Amino acid sequence: MMTMPWDAALVVGDILDIAAESYGNLPAVQDASGVLTFSELRVRALRLANGLVRRGLRPGDRVLEALPNSCDLLVSEMALALAGLVRVPLNPRLGPRQWLGILADSGARGLIVDDRMRGADGARITEFISCEIVIRADRGALAEMTAEGTPERSLPTAQPDDLVGLAYSSGTTGMPKGALRTHRMRLASMRAMVREVVVPTGDVLAYLHAGPAIHTSGLFTLPMLALGRRQVMADHPSPGEIAEILAAEGITHLALVPSVIDALTRLPEPARSAFAGVRMLAYAGAPMPPAQIRRVAERLTDRLVQYYGLVEAIPPLTVLSIEDHSRGLSKDPHLLTSAGRIVSDARIEIVDEPDADTPGLGEVCVSGPMVTPGYFNAQDRTDLGKSFDGTALLTGDVGILSEGYLYLLDRKNNMLISGGYNVYPGEIESVVLAVQGLRAAVVVGLPDEKWGERIVLAYTTATGQDLNASQLQDLRHRLRDVSPHKRPKSLHFLTEFPLGATGKIDRRAIMARLSAELPLSGPSNERFATT
Numbered sequence: 001m002m003t004m005p006w007d008a009a010l011v012v013g014d015i016l017d018i019a020a021e022s023y024g025n026l027p028a029v030q031d032a033s034g035v036l037t038f039s040e041l042r043v044r045a046l047r048l049a050n051g052l053v054r055r056g057l058r059p060g061d062r063v064l065e066a067l068p069n070s071c072d073l074l075v076s077e078m079a080l081a082l083a084g085l086v087r088v089p090l091n092p093r094l095g096p097r098q099w100l101g102i103l104a105d106s107g108a109r110g111l112i113v114d115d116r117m118r119g120a121d122g123a124r125i126t127e128f129i130s131c132e133i134v135i136r137a138d139r140g141a142l143a144e145m146t147a148e149g150t151p152e153r154s155l156p157t158a159q160p161d162d163l164v165g166l167a168y169s170s171g172t173t174g175m176p177k178g179a180l181r182t183h184r185m186r187l188a189s190m191r192a193m194v195r196e197v198v199v200p201t202g203d204v205l206a207y208l209h210a211g212p213a214i215h216t217s218g219l220f221t222l223p224m225l226a227l228g229r230r231q232v233m234a235d236h237p238s239p240g241e242i243a244e245i246l247a248a249e250g251i252t253h254l255a256l257v258p259s260v261i262d263a264l265t266r267l268p269e270p271a272r273s274a275f276a277g278v279r280m281l282a283y284a285g286a287p288m289p290p291a292q293i294r295r296v297a298e299r300l301t302d303r304l305v306q307y308y309g310l311v312e313a314i315p316p317l318t319v320l321s322i323e324d325h326s327r328g329l330s331k332d333p334h335l336l337t338s339a340g341r342i343v344s345d346a347r348i349e350i351v352d353e354p355d356a357d358t359p360g361l362g363e364v365c366v367s368g369p370m371v372t373p374g375y376f377n378a379q380d381r382t383d384l385g386k387s388f389d390g391t392a393l394l395t396g397d398v399g400i401l402s403e404g405y406l407y408l409l410d411r412k413n414n415m416l417i418s419g420g421y422n423v424y425p426g427e428i429e430s431v432v433l434a435v436q437g438l439r440a441a442v443v444v445g446l447p448d449e450k451w452g453e454r455i456v457l458a459y460t461t462a463t464g465q466d467l468n469a470s471q472l473q474d475l476r477h478r479l480r481d482v483s484p485h486k487r488p489k490s491l492h493f494l495t496e497f498p499l500g501a502t503g504k505i506d507r508r509a510i511m512a513r514l515s516a517e518l519p520l521s522g523p524s525n526e527r528f529a530t531t
Helices: 012-023 038-054 071-082 096-106 141-147 183-201 216-227 239-249 258-264 269-277 290-299 322-330 333-337 425-432 469-479 507-517
Strands: 027-031 034-037 062-066 086-089 110-113 133-136 163-168 178-182 206-209 230-233 253-256 280-283 304-310 313-320 340-342 347-352 362-367 392-402 405-411 416-418 421-423 438-448 452-461 490-493
Touching: 012 038, 012 071, 012 183, 012 216, 027 038, 027 071, 034 038, 034 071, 038 071, 038 141, 062 071, 062 096, 071 086, 071 141, 071 230, 086 096, 096 163, 096 178, 133 141, 163 183, 178 183, 183 216, 183 280, 183 304, 183 313, 206 216, 206 239, 216 230, 216 253, 216 313, 239 258, 239 269, 253 258, 258 280, 258 290, 290 304, 290 322, 290 333, 290 438, 304 322, 304 340, 304 392, 313 405, 322 333, 347 392, 405 425, 416 438, 416 452, 421 425, 425 438, 425 452, 425 469, 438 507, 452 507, 469 490
Parallel strands: 027 230, 062 086, 062 110, 086 163, 110 133, 206 230, 206 253, 253 280, 280 304, 452 490
Antiparallel strands: 027 034, 163 178, 304 313, 313 340, 340 405, 347 362, 362 392, 392 405, 416 421, 438 452
């Protein structure tokens, strides 16, 4: 394997130094207000890093960050790493209760914020969050700190195993938990992203951050710096605006959650033609049903890449390549339900849980340099949901390995108990994904006097209208292949599924809606009623 300059990097700041030296006056990042070269990005990041230290922050201090997709966001991320500070991004799609929980758990001393951002309920972050040291980007403080001061690197030297960030899960119940992220972990993810996700897709001309860079798109900030490629920051663009940016900026690479990709397939043809020049449309955060993958390939691009990872194990752990998608779309459709092949630095095994219907099915266990050593401030907590043995992480994902590919069937905490049997919803959902017209399917358990949990299936369609008689017959026929004790007792058409803070389907909200609409005891196994 060819050695690259960034292979010698030990900490995140080294990537910025190497990029500035290698690519100098080339454009590094741009937003609606302008462009920064690689040299300018480094100067601004160093100025901000030194300014944060002058304000009284010390290596290891946690700093909350709430900035929109912008040049400022990349400057802030690099500055925090250079200063030895621990970046704690705040997801604006959460709300005051979650923000306050993250503040309390992290013990953050600093806050870098643009108060024009709003939470899911319209709340302003600064109405609820305050720290000892606050940098208000919306009041010009960030611009002032990056426009003056020394750009010299007179900062404490970070070490590979020092913390560079805390990644809080997006759960809406319980106390937030922050996965530790070290410089070593970030660089392991970067190298795998470059070699196993980006490079096989062809040369990058420009990368578009269309989704929040604190989520899946942000995994590409370091890879694009390492490769010396331009990053275009777009703040909450609509599907139509994404298409316009693709055409105007010559975008070749981007990564989105499936719900946004689905919306893009519904654009009129002239807008969809902007995807003709795309060399990689990556997706993560949730799987795409095979029917949706086919629609994307037909209406947008067949240059699709899927990668898998977790908050506690930075992606990519597995990659389903463009070639894999092509094979799945032609002669091996089952491959489209896979999360892909394991990347070279990751080790994945299945902790077997006996299941007569699916031998080899069990919990996914991951180890490697991208896996967190644990959670912050969690020595006495018993509600973490995932477990570590010092080197390996039990992910809570349920899956199976087959011919070198990982197939994820469910989350362990989604498991239902119906009539005394353990039932994984994802195993049932995968059976029906090929039904024509189906957009997505979700299996949940509702309270039931007889069964304990009554298994029901909710679905949405590509048209927004219910399945026709032939499609419903196909759906019911496929469910006949499910073991009787796992078979849904009723089917329910919903026009849309509610989504959580990271664009994933909100199963709890679906369960609450169906629980409110349906009686405690449902129809029999054999009826398959629809509502």
